[in-house]
Amino acid sequence: MDKELAGRRILVVGGNSGMGLALCEELLRRNCEVLVAGRSRDKLDVAISRLGSAGKVSAHVADVTQEDEVQRLFASCGPLHDIVCTAADVRGSYELLPALELEAIDRAIRSKVVAPILLAKHGAPRLAAGGSLTLTSGIAAYRPRPRGVAVAAINSALEGVVRAMAVELAPLRVNAVSPGWVRTPIWQDVAGAESEKMLAAMAERLPVGRIGTAADIAHAILFLLANGYTTGTVLHVEGGHRLV
Ligand SMILES: NC(=O)c1ccc[n+]([C@@H]2O[C@H](COP(=O)([O-])OP(=O)(O)OC[C@H]3O[C@@H](n4cnc5c(N)ncnc54)[C@H](OP(=O)(O)O)[C@@H]3O)[C@@H](O)[C@H]2O)c1
Numbered sequence: 135m136d137k138e139l140a141g142r143r144i145l146v147v148g149g150n151s152g153m154g155l156a157l158c159e160e161l162l163r164r165n166c167e168v169l170v171a172g173r174s175r176d177k178l179d180v181a182i183s184r185l186g187s188a189g190k191v192s193a194h195v196a197d198v199t200q201e202d203e204v205q206r207l208f209a210s211c212g213p214l215h216d217i218v219c220t221a222a223d224v225r226g227s228y229e230l231l232p233a234l235e236l237e238a239i240d241r242a243i244r245s246k247v248v249a250p251i252l253l254a255k256h257g258a259p260r261l262a263a264g265g266s267l268t269l270t271s272g273i274a275a276y277r278p279r280p281r282g283v284a285v286a287a288i289n290s291a292l293e294g295v296v297r298a299m300a301v302e303l304a305p306l307r308v309n310a311v312s313p314g315w316v317r318t319p320i321w322q323d324v325a326g327a328e329s330e331k332m333l334a335a336m337a338e339r340l341p342v343g344r345i346g347t348a349a350d351i352a353h354a355i356l357f358l359l360a361n362g363y364t365t366g367t368v369l370h371v372e373g374g375h376r377l378v
Pocket of ligand 1: 147148149150151152153154171172173174175177178196197198199220221222223224245246249270271272273274312313314315316317318319320321
């Protein structure tokens with residue numbers, strides 16, 4: 135796998151936190167050139183100082199829900215082999231129906247469904263032969279809990295997008311990883327102060343007996359990037375969550 139990845143230029147949208155940041159670390163270890171994108175300059179600065187691989191990593195401020203910003207992002211990136219998107223803005227979208235605001239649904243849809251479409255629209259023409267897009271779905275589409283209506287809808291929609299884009303953009307490959315519960319900063323937006331209690335209870339329930347790490351998901355994305363025979367696939371990395 136390392137042989138297939140070495141030397142690739144890979145854009146990681148959402149690479150300033152959580153799974154995306156863990157992926158950037160793994161890619162740099164495999165001699166890839168990594169372009170990290172996110173909205174927050176501060177989070178990008180922290181990520182770049184953690185990644186600290188001079189010349190092999192660069193930061194790009196962009197809100198990928200905005201088409202003009204996506205165009206600007208690709209104009210500044212130069213040629214690429216692959217695009218990975220782990221971006222999500224789920225603030226306010228884990229709510230029971232009476233409290234679910236349209237604004238929060240819109241924001242989450244734009245970050246997880248519209249943004250990947252914009253990235254494909256403007257990014258696919260710039261990808262080298264053998265290139266790929268890897269997107270991020272999630273367990274909420276399969277094991278929704280109360281408060282999960284918006285996120286279940288969004289992840290399900292994204293998986294349809296993956297299949298359609300795998301056909302339309304072929305021979306570029308398009309896949310998604312679908313994480314289970316993984317300890318990352320997103321949990322502040324998902325469950326706030328309740329997070330630790332919920333994660334501990336889930337760890338006991340799961341067949342693997344623990345919550346996922348960002349590195350677990352990064353390793354699955356490495357597989358999707360490197361395996362040239364995989365397209366239109368959703369790779370579940372969730373500790374057996376769909377079984378319980
Ligand atoms: N953690 C879990 O348990 C879990 C479970 C199932 C699915 N997932 C999915 O896995 C993916 C990665 O999640 P994570 O846990 O790694 O989350 P995270 O740590 O919150 O990272 C997501 C990153 O996306 C960036 N982002 C959000 N909106 C953006 C936009 N409009 N433009 C550019 N960047 C944007 C954010 O950076 P800025 O704020 O700087 O823009 C943030 O750093 C998400 O799709 C999430 O829904 C997570």
